[in-house]
Amino acid sequence: MLSKEHRQAKKVYRTLIADLPKNELEKALLKIKQITKPSVKKKPLQLTNKVKITPTEEQKQVLWVLSENCRLIHYFANKERKEWWSKNQHLPKKKRDKENKPSYNKQSKQLPKLKEQYPRYKQNYSKTLQDTLRQLEADYKSFHALRKNGDKNARPPGFKGKHYFTTMHYNQKGFKIAGNKITFTHFYPAKKAEKVDLTFEMQGKLTFENKKVKQVTIYQVHKTKEFYLSIIYEENTPEYFDNGIYQTIDLGLMNIVAAVNSHEGKTITIKNKRVEKYWQPKIEEIQSKRDHCKKYSNRWHRYNDKMWKMIRKQANQRKDFQHKVSKKIVENTKANTIIIGDLNVKAMSESKKNDKKNDKSRHRNMQSSGSIGRFAGFLTYKAEKAGKKVIRISERGTTKRCCYCMQKKNRKLSERTINCDCGLELDRDVSGTVNIMQRFLALLALSQKRLVVRQRLLKEFREKFFSDTQPNVKRKFLHSELGGLATKSN
Numbered sequence: 001m002l003s004k005e006h007r008q009a010k011k012v013y014r015t016l017i018a019d020l021p022k023n024e025l026e027k028a029l030l031k032i033k034q035i036t037k038p039s040v041k042k043k044p045l046q047l048t049n050k051v052k053i054t055p056t057e058e059q060k061q062v063l064w065v066l067s068e069n070c071r072l073i074h075y076f077a078n079k080e081r082k083e084w085w086s087k088n089q090h091l092p093k094k095k096r097d098k099e100n101k102p103s104y105n106k107q108s109k110q111l112p113k114l115k116e117q118y119p120r121y122k123q124n125y126s127k128t129l130q131d132t133l134r135q136l137e138a139d140y141k142s143f144h145a146l147r148k149n150g151d152k153n154a155r156p157p158g159f160k161g162k163h164y165f166t167t168m169h170y171n172q173k174g175f176k177i178a179g180n181k182i183t184f185t186h187f188y189p190a191k192k193a194e195k196v197d198l199t200f201e202m203q204g205k206l207t208f209e210n211k212k213v214k215q216v217t218i219y220q221v222h223k224t225k226e227f228y229l230s231i232i233y234e235e236n237t238p239e240y241f242d243n244g245i246y247q248t249i250d251l252g253l254m255n256i257v258a259a260v261n262s263h264e265g266k267t268i269t270i271k272n273k274r275v276e277k278y279w280q281p282k283i284e285e286i287q288s289k290r291d292h293c294k295k296y297s298n299r300w301h302r303y304n305d306k307m308w309k310m311i312r313k314q315a316n317q318r319k320d321f322q323h324k325v326s327k328k329i330v331e332n333t334k335a336n337t338i339i340i341g342d343l344n345v346k347a348m349s350e351s352k353k354n355d356k357k358n359d360k361s362r363h364r365n366m367q368s369s370g371s372i373g374r375f376a377g378f379l380t381y382k383a384e385k386a387g388k389k390v391i392r393i394s395e396r397g398t399t400k401r402c403c404y405c406m407q408k409k410n411r412k413l414s415e416r417t418i419n420c421d422c423g424l425e426l427d428r429d430v431s432g433t434v435n436i437m438q439r440f441l442a443l444l445a446l447s448q449k450r451l452v453v454r455q456r457l458l459k460e461f462r463e464k465f466f467s468d469t470q471p472n473v474k475r476k477f478l479h480s481e482l483g484g485l486a487t488k489s490n
Ligand SMILES: [Zn+2]
Pocket: 402, 403, 404, 405, 406, 407, 420, 421, 422, 423, 424
């Protein structure tokens, strides 16, 4: 005879797997394979970091000269492409003049000749010009892809404005990093004695000296006129292995995370910092002041700048908080495998719900699911850096079911606590997280051939989680005829 808990675990196992449509189940099982059989070949992790630099006036002048050269190259190359396109776009594909179609290869081959003709292009480190052309080709590729997908409104890439700093890419070469200083190669002006050194102090905590830097991009934020570097570098990460400890996390808006681990059944929840509560009224006030001014007048610009400054501050605070929380989670969990709900499903169900609502709330919803997505991204790369792994499985139905007895019930978003007929009283997000854990353990069992181990992990987890040592779980059933879990697990 099976014990009551064992029977209950079996029911949970069956229900949480049966809730998944076939395609989601297959997808989830593929993900589980990454744990049991991690890929042998390991690529180094590619990371991007944004670093502020503060050029002197002299350096700014040089940067603008170099950027203008890139802009001109972009202009002529794009003109050539546009002309070809306007001649050929109405022709059927087979009749288009392929021979004279501009390409990166053809255009970059013209660079040496162009430099002889117009010495100004010799001022740039040559890769920056090549990369301008490569970037243009990439932009055309995405334009053609859009057209191919039937987007008739897609327009070919435009020209760059003279007053906008043209972003410059240094690929692998053309820069030197020593300590927190970076030096870029350039040849302006031609006289060596007058040459301005393009060495910048990289502001920020990270050092790149011992890292394999793949690309450095110099760009300017037009609104603030501040200069930044975007640095792409590789980092070797510790090897991942399955240590048998798992952490599931539900990502949400009220609670940025609700998490439970498999080996102790311990939960944590971290409330989201609602930065917009502070900023939104202030932003709206400035916006309304702005809208009462004559458009593009001095006053209008003043308010507009002020408004954007606030919006940026708000975004930065949100981002900082997400960085902190994701770092804390990765550092503190004993698990090597972190499981989160698949966000696509979440976003879809949210948007369906809001179809009838006004644009504003839909917009806010899009924003928030974007914010959850970004948080998941932070979590994923921080985990990978630490030799851990984040996998996503479908969270379909996990918030509707009571995590103890599996009873299904639709609840309003405002109901923050689950009060189930079975006697369980639990925070809704925690219950959702527990269900993600139970589903994960069920899937893990399903992926294993031996029947014996199938429900063991799940049963063990339930014994830990529903025991009376967990402070946040109220179980009236412990003292009723449903009880016994706690006493038997001891
Ligand atoms: Zn229940």
